[in-house]
Amino acid sequence: MLQKDFRRLALILLFAPFALWIILLILLPHIGMIALSLREKVAPRVYEYGFANYMDFLNEPIYWNTLLRTGSMSLLVTALALLIGFPVAYYIAKLAGNRTRGALFLLCLIPLWVSDLIRAYGWILLLRETGVLSSFLQWAGIVDHPIEFLYNDVTVVIGLVYTVMLFMIVPLVSTLDGMDNSMIEAGYNLGGNGFTVLRRIIIPYAMPGIVSGCIVVFMLTAGSYLTPILLGGKNSSWFTEQIYNQFISRFNWEAGAAFGILLLLFTSIVIWLGLKLSGQTLANTVAKS
């Protein structure tokens, strides 16, 4: 009996930090946000409950256009990260020798040691009008006046792909690592060419890793703030910027909260669609790696 109580106590103690974290930092703020977003200001210091904030969002095209733009750019970033990350992960997991594998993995990790802000300024240093790339092109005689590479969509996408690359590579490496080499050899042995083996064996096998990498990358991109603002400037029109503006510049917490909830709903729907289309579940993708 005593043993049983002791075990229950141990379980509660182990579980407590996790439960506190979920409740205090995830659940409570979101409940607060939902409550806040449903509040409308009818007169100074007079509030009513209703969907006015959400109606504002729908009635103002610039808001939902920004959200759609953020969503589609995030999907593009996710696709690019997958296209670049897959060969890199395949090389690390399957082709590199044991020692190079560790070194390559470390190389992928090193950028994480530097803060987002510094990395974004690194890009600015390279791409601004008086930056390294522009100066080099002038010096080489390819162009005759300085070029501004910053503040356009291409730069934002490049910067975001660079920032999230690691989160694509890690789950891919871990799934590809678990794949028996003889499976690939069997694919060739039974008559498949390189493309067939990739399409019918390697990609289906790596699907959980691909999906989990894509989910993490999409979430990070859609919710990122620093990189689009610094590299895209005023033109970036990222949805997080709208949320920031509502909260900080316009002091309209109600609208900001509604936008936050909308962003969460939007990304959740996109991920749900992605899971349905790829025939995967959360349990065998993100939860696994």
Added chain:
Amino acid sequence: MTNTPTYDLECIDIAKSFGAVRAVKGVSFNIPSGSFFSILGPSGCGKTTLMRMIAGFEEPASGDIRIKGRSVLGTPPNKRNVKMVFQHLALFPMMNVFENIAYGLRCNGVKNAEIKAKVHDVLERIALPDVAEREIHQLSGGQKQRIAIARCMVLDPDVLLLDEPLGALDLKLREAMKIELKQLQHQFNTTFIYITHDQSEALVMSDHVAIMNQGLFEQIGTPQELYHHPETAFVAGFVGDSNRWSGKVKASDGSGGTVETDQGLQMVFTAAGGRTIAEGTAVEVFVRPEFIHTVRRTEADGVPGEADNRMDGVVDSLLFNGANSRVLVRSSRGELIEADVTLTGHGDLKPGEEVCLFWSSRQAMCFPSEGSA
């Protein structure tokens, strides 16, 4: 049909090195159509490298590989009609049984209706007609084995390579699969090349066995030849169990003679492999346990006439294993000798009893020792 090559696979002096390690050093052999050929050797002897060269995953440094008379050097693995059953089978876990078998056919551009018929047909032949829609993880070990073979056989290969596919199975299943594999080979009438380090697998199933050691073939022959007439000391020691003595030849008449072992035992022997062994040569003598007769010393008069070697000793212990029971006898010079005995349960030998061991000089196989062996 006059030009049909008689060999499904010919390997001519193939060699392969990895860095400074010479994994395969000039191996030649021919495998006639429709036979079950095993390559038997200890781990690290180069047999897997040899197999990977036949399948096309490694290129030999020199030599030639011919399948049905045509050289396949430079042909990529997916263009060779050699299929392989991998050690851990390498069935595709994301496809069901039907898709696993259909994979190779789809790669060859076979039409859907034909694929259906062929897969169904091959499943019938391996006696698993109802598993087409199952997932791989729902199959038992033996079923997976058969699916892996069916996946290759549906493509009608010239040669089927099997890389120790029974290694992962438990003992009982392994015994059953040995017989089943042999039957499947008969049924498909395709050349099987079976790689293993387990001699009983090789001896039971094969028409011919090649013994491989340190990158070279020591001997190729039928299982009986290898067992009863080994050509080298390695083969004698590796195939079957043996009592082994080293010693020096005291007297020799070319095909046989007398040897004195390091422990001081005099023994009459026959030189193995038709060799002549000169006097004074350092040799190794092998005697198989089943050719040693164990008799109680009190009954030692009724000696079989052929047994011209005799040794006295005391029963050290009995190793009971049903029909394969053995007795361990400690000789007066302290060494332990294994001999097969029939234990009936009545009046058997007991530890501590004094016994005589007899064996014929014809069963004492003698090889010049190689120093390292």
